Amino acid sequence: MHSIILTGAVCAFGWMADAIELPWLTALPFVFLLFRTEVRPLLLSHQLVITAMVVIAIGTAVGTFSQNSAIYSSMWFAASIGVLALNNLMCIVVRLNKDRFFWSALVHTSVLLVMVGGLTKAHLKQEGMVNLLEGQVGTAMMVTKMGQPTGNQLETPFPIRLDEFTVEFYEEAEQVYIYDLDASMDKPAKMIDATAKSSATVGGKTVTVVGRKKQKFAPAPNHPPIEVDGLELDVSGTKVTLPVNGSGVRDGQLGFMFHQARGAPKLYKSKVSVLDEEGKVLETQEVVVNDPLIRDGWYVYQSSWGETKNGLYSGLQFVRDPGLPYAFIGMTIMMIGLCVQLVIPRRRASK
């Protein structure tokens, strides 16, 4: 009960600090708790850690269901994470000098490190976007927060030139769009490959692609039919031929449309050069998704791409996260610590 009251009180304090727009006030109860020796047993208790975890889990679930990401940056949510951090800190201090609790203390330290990394990221992370055409040099970026533009601009940490940008696509995709006309005329219920034996079930009917077939097709009401390529479909035993020129066909509640599209992007890569202030090339690197350029604490990502009348542009994202070393060290220790503590000791104990 004391744990619930304490967590509730700290979260309520955070909520009030948010309401009066003085978020730093959230730290006050933590300072108070650290110096009150009589509450230390409570701060160390398992009840408190469980309460804090349940509150964080509920807050995260509410944020997901309500699609309200403001919850994650609210002070009451931060306060519940603070309670967990405080409990962790107390556990580490108590267990430091006890050999048999070494791995437990290590895991708790790692959790604390990840929290420090997250807190640092939340307050000090910088990010921005630059869209460049081939040959252009980027010196200013649109500042973003959690991927969304804030409307501000900043100088890039270093000038960057896009030397070359290529996008590779998968092969052209030929698909059959199947519409359940009772449900939606605009959005296909299912999409299947236009290859023999592809099938889907829509509105209780099974649609299977049989294969290509020539068919007569009248492009206009008074136009004589012409022979065009078609695709034969089996709709729960009934044969339907679909012209491959993009015209739709209806069979009861189901509608069909042949769709030919450029394949999905397979890979997009930017060859970029980092320049000094005089335009001299300092470094050249290929940036692809999963392989950013790392320089002076900044990560430059291949984030997006698009087309303009002047050609393809490459979207590069600049990110600097001072909390990253803490988070990465914490995560590495946590993985090792949990595996040693939870998987290996079972054997040792049984011996």
Next chain:
Amino acid sequence: MTMIYNLMVLAYFLSAAAFSIGMFLVWRKKLGLGKVMHLMGNILIAAVMATGIGMMTYSWVMTGEPPFQTLYQSLIFFAVTTAGVHLVASRKIPIMGWASAGFILLILAYAYLKQDGELAQRIPPALQSAWFVPHVVVYFLGYAALFVAVVASILALFYPDPKQLAEGNPLGVAMRDFNLFTYKGICFGFAMISAGLLLGAFWAKFAWGDWWSWDPKENWALITWLIYAAYMHLRFLPGMSNRLLAWFSIIGFVAVMFTYLGVNYLPAAQDALHSYQQN
């Protein structure tokens, strides 16, 4: 490929039937025949696991891409890991065969529903990463271990004393405490889902620029992790009832299933970073 899938389903049906007949025979005091049927059930599950691994290896070799990209493929892999963990766990709780075969059948039935819109595999750029395979493999090993743990938890609710089960069913149990078994399963599963969550965070940093984005899938992975972390601490509370621990394990597994399958249906997940998993 569809034929191999059908064979897998058929073999799982046969294993479920073998376990059911085995249980019936044991109940009718025909212990020897019951054990034979039970062994057949396990052999069928092992054969199907091997077929699943073969099917995935074939797909990997033919396409050059890891066979975990679509929901259908991940469900097949989940069935394989569940079968593998079942074979280890059933040495301790033979009765688990019936639950495992039933659960795997559910997974395969759902996979069947999801295979119809099977499009040619086009792996998006973000998934072309060395982090992809370890992230998925440890997660599904964890999920399988947590499934085994939840079966033990349910048994613990019905049979607080495992001897009761052993008396009614000589195939029964080779262990003294379902709660201890649940704990062991959760220890392994929790270590695996933690590793999966952290490997995912490393990967996200290199792919999306941020190791944590409050994406619905990430959020539910965190909620699942918190529930199991709370379970690990709950055990230390003095006088903690085994029933509450069992219920926590059940809630944890519901969260696992929601993270894996349910999140995809949330409106918030439609444009989320993990949305490619919904195909």
